[in-house]
Amino acid sequence: xxxxTQSPRYLILGxxxxxxxxxxxxxxxxxxxxxxxxxxxxxxxxxxxxxQLIRNETVPSRxxxxxxxxxxxxxHISAVDxxxxxxxxxxxxxxxxxxxxxLYFGEGSRLIVV
Amino acid sequence: GQGVEQPAKLMSVxxxxxxxxxxxxxxxxxxxxxxxxxxxxxxxxxxxxxLDGLKDSGHxxxxxxxxxxxxxxxxxxxxxxDSASYLCAVREANAYKVIFGKGTHLHVLP
Numbered sequence: 426x427x428x429x430t431q432s433p434r435y436l437i438l439g440x441x442x443x444x445x446x447x448x449x450x451x452x453x454x455x456x457x458x459x460x461x462x463x464x465x466x467x468x469x470x471x472x473x474x475x476x477q478l479i480r481n482e483t484v485p486s487r488x489x490x491x492x493x494x495x496x497x498x499x500x501h502i503s504a505v506d507x508x509x510x511x512x513x514x515x516x517x518x519x520x521x522x523x524x525x526x527x528l529y530f531g532e533g534s535r536l537i538v539v
Numbered sequence: 540g541q542g543v544e545q546p547a548k549l550m551s552v553x554x555x556x557x558x559x560x561x562x563x564x565x566x567x568x569x570x571x572x573x574x575x576x577x578x579x580x581x582x583x584x585x586x587x588x589x590l591d592g593l594k595d596s597g598h599x600x601x602x603x604x605x606x607x608x609x610x611x612x613x614x615x616x617x618x619x620x621d622s623a624s625y626l627c628a629v630r631e632a633n634a635y636k637v638i639f640g641k642g643t644h645l646h647v648l649p
Contacts, residue, residue: 466626466639467582480635514581526570526589526630528637530581 429531431515437537440504445534447498447515456498457528458490459514467514473498485509502536510538541565543629543640550646551617559612559625559643567632568605573612574626576642582626586612614645622647 429449436443449456455474459467470482471490478490485506491499498515515531543563551557563571570589574582588594588603588610600613614621624642631638 466641468639469636472635526572526587526637527584528572528574528582528628529584533581 429515429517429529431513431531431534433534434532435535435537437539438502438505439539442501442503443505444502445500445513445515445536447500447531449496449498449515449517449529449531451517451519451529452496453517453519453529454495455518455520456492456495457516457518458498458500459516459530460484460511461514461533462511470513471500505536505538507538510536512536543627543638545625545627545640545643547641548644548646550648552648553617553619555617556613556615557617557621557645557647559614559627559645561610561612561627561640563608563610563627563629563638563640565608565629565631565638569630569632571603571610571630572628572637573599573601573610574628576624576626578623585625617647619647619649621645 428451431447457472458470461467470484473492476492487503489501512533512535514533516528518528545561572587573585576582586601588601594601603610624644626642627640628637
């Protein structure tokens with residue numbers, strides 16, 4: 426799927442700061458960040474509808490989302506913890522967050538905390 | 540309790556079929572989706588159902604019974620490449636969140 430691009434694809438961090446980027450070329454109104462740890466399903470972290478943060482899951486404060494425009498999503502990470510090792514997926518859906526039942530996922534950014 | 544449940548593993552034979560079950564208990568219901576996820580890759584949307592009955596989409600068919608909180612994904616004429624995890628995801632009524640099950644890993648044997 427090249428219509429939702431994420432970067433970087435792989436990230437190895439100590440206790441450093443880094444940002445993940447996502448851009449969707451589907452014209453969707455809703456965008457999401459999901460975290461998927463090993464052997465677990467995707468877990469919603471944040472979601473945006475038309476650039477507005479509508480729901481903020483109880484994730485550690487070291488994760489800060491940003492939506493500079495309706496097609497872009499950022500996830501700023503500071504002072505990562507080993508429990509943050511996971512794949513972070515960006516996703517989007519047509520319609521609104523109330524009606525978008527089809528999620529389109531990016532390829533993911535694999536974070537490894539050392 | 541509330542949640543989406545799936546069996547962890549399923550095995551079947553190439554050329555036959557496999558039925559991946561999903562049961563859910565949520566605060567209201569606003570649709571159920573199935574995703575395929577291969578190892579190391581992103582989930583890929585397969586099907587969405589919101590009304591009771593069987594939805595035939597060829598290789599993949601989906602059944603829903605809202606009164607029983609039950610759905611299944613049926614894969615026919617299995618191929619080795621169908622080996623993957625299959626995730627069931629439910630949206631609650633008037634809610635933002637899509638709740639994913641833990642996924643069923645299907646292993647297709649030659």
